[in-house]
Amino acid sequence: MLDRSVFAARRQMYLDALGPDAVAIVYSLPERLRNGDSHYQFRQHSDVVYLTGFAEPDTTVVLRPGADSEKVVMFVRPRDPELETWNGRRAGLDGAKERYGADAAYPAAELDQRLMDLVANCEELHYALGLDPDMDLRVAGVLARLRKTEKRGKRPPRAVVDPRAALHELRLRKSPDELAILRKAAAISSEAHIAAMRAGRPGTFEYELEATVNYTFRRHGGIGPGYNTIVGAGENATILHYVENRCALADGDLVLIDAGCEYDHYTADITRTWPTSGRFTAPQREVYDLVLDVQQAAVASVRPGLTLDDIHQQCVRRLTEGMIDLGLLEGPVDARVEDLAYKKFYMHGTSHWLGMDVHDVGAYTRGGKARPLEPGMVITVEPGLYIATDAPGAPDRLRGIGVRIEDDVLVTVDGHENLTAACPKTVADLEAICRA
Numbered sequence: 001m002l003d004r005s006v007f008a009a010r011r012q013m014y015l016d017a018l019g020p021d022a023v024a025i026v027y028s029l030p031e032r033l034r035n036g037d038s039h040y041q042f043r044q045h046s047d048v049v050y051l052t053g054f055a056e057p058d059t060t061v062v063l064r065p066g067a068d069s070e071k072v073v074m075f076v077r078p079r080d081p082e083l084e085t086w087n088g089r090r091a092g093l094d095g096a097k098e099r100y101g102a103d104a105a106y107p108a109a110e111l112d113q114r115l116m117d118l119v120a121n122c123e124e125l126h127y128a129l130g131l132d133p134d135m136d137l138r139v140a141g142v143l144a145r146l147r148k149t150e151k152r153g154k155r156p157p158r159a160v161v162d163p164r165a166a167l168h169e170l171r172l173r174k175s176p177d178e179l180a181i182l183r184k185a186a187a188i189s190s191e192a193h194i195a196a197m198r199a200g201r202p203g204t205f206e207y208e209l210e211a212t213v214n215y216t217f218r219r220h221g222g223i224g225p226g227y228n229t230i231v232g233a234g235e236n237a238t239i240l241h242y243v244e245n246r247c248a249l250a251d252g253d254l255v256l257i258d259a260g261c262e263y264d265h266y267t268a269d270i271t272r273t274w275p276t277s278g279r280f281t282a283p284q285r286e287v288y289d290l291v292l293d294v295q296q297a298a299v300a301s302v303r304p305g306l307t308l309d310d311i312h313q314q315c316v317r318r319l320t321e322g323m324i325d326l327g328l329l330e331g332p333v334d335a336r337v338e339d340l341a342y343k344k345f346y347m348h349g350t351s352h353w354l355g356m357d358v359h360d361v362g363a364y365t366r367g368g369k370a371r372p373l374e375p376g377m378v379i380t381v382e383p384g385l386y387i388a389t390d391a392p393g394a395p396d397r398l399r400g401i402g403v404r405i406e407d408d409v410l411v412t413v414d415g416h417e418n419l420t421a422a423c424p425k426t427v428a429d430l431e432a433i434c435r436a
């Protein structure tokens with residue numbers, strides 16, 4: 001858990017970014033039923049964690065930079081000895097103030113009656129519309145009531161602004177504290193992938209490897225997987241978000257595992273593809289060598305000023321050249337890039353922001369154009385090639401082969417740092433580990 005001073009510094013940065021005429025609301029998404037009366041495990045909204053470290057459900061944080069006092073107001077579940085006996089400890093109002101930086105704290109149930117006064121007369125209300133219909137209704141209700149009280153001196157905000165404008169710009173650039181956690185998540189994730197490589201052999205079930213991966217995450221104090229662990233053997237590797245994980249590994253299969261540990265609310269995101277039986281077949285090598293070559297070149301290119309679009313276009317071009325060489329497409333390259341024929345075998349983007357959310361927040365464009373990378377941003381680089389068993393026109397030898405290779409890359413002042421470099425990906429390293 002980060003020191004309280006880190007959260008205080010973040011709140012101050014956010015208050016400064018908002019300016020004296022804005023008010024911001026960040027809040028927990030509701031707990032969700034899984035089945036019957038059982039809930040999914042609760043995971044706090046990343047915006048709330050980022051600003052407070054507070055992980056309990058039913059939390060709303062109102063930030064008011066222009067207020068004389070009570071700049072940070074938290075609505076939380078009050079202490080309740082009986083409910084706490086059933087459902088776990090609560091920090092309560094005092095805890096919110098003493099440990100989580102609230103200037104004032106109120107019971108969650110008082111949000112409706114107090115919100116109107118907290119947002120009245122601000123210029124901009126920073127609020128994420130469209131995430132939670134119930135909260136949208138409550139905020140809309142506040143605005144409607146404020147419209148009626150304008151003559152009495154309380155008017156609604158003039159604009160509702162998406163949190164992308166200010167808060168998510170802060171989250172996009174990672175501080176040294178955040179990078180230390182991301183490095184930890186990356187190290188645990190690398191170890192988990194290596195454990196799966198060692199455990200997987202013909203006859204192993206995909207769910208066993210999922211268990212190995214998730215066990216390794218938890219054993220090191222991770223919250224668990226930052227997204228559902230994908231283990232796809234053989235042709236399952238050609239399904240991008242295959243999470244059934246219920247088939248056995250066959251001799252000669254490639255296994256694709258896309259899994260990242262969430263540690264202290266930051267997640268890694270690694271994909272590796274390796275041979276069940278410890279040796280790539282010749283056709284698997286053809287595909288793997290191409291994807292690895294493209295991936296390594298893309299990682300090597302990461303530096304400030306480049307855009308994610310640049311990285312993607314470079315991967316698309318090199319993959320398309322490779323597809324033509326492999327007999328998946330007919331040239332020329334320019335025409336196949338132009339008519340998007342490559343999308344039959346490479347249908348996803350190459351990169352996304354990474355942080356508290358696996359597809360982390362932050363605008364991808366500025367003024368309609370891809371934005372330049374800056375030091376402190378963390379991205380994934382994850383080209384792949386997926387040849388479905390029934391892909392029209394594909395050479396038979398390549399059918400059912402799916403390969404993706406994904407690393408997490410920090411943009412630095414003079415280039416980049418591969419945070420997941422410890423996770424093996426060369427053919428020699430993979431064959432040595434998988435045979436062991």
Ligand SMILES: [Mn+2]
Binds near residue numbers: 269352380382406
């Ligand atoms: Mn990813």
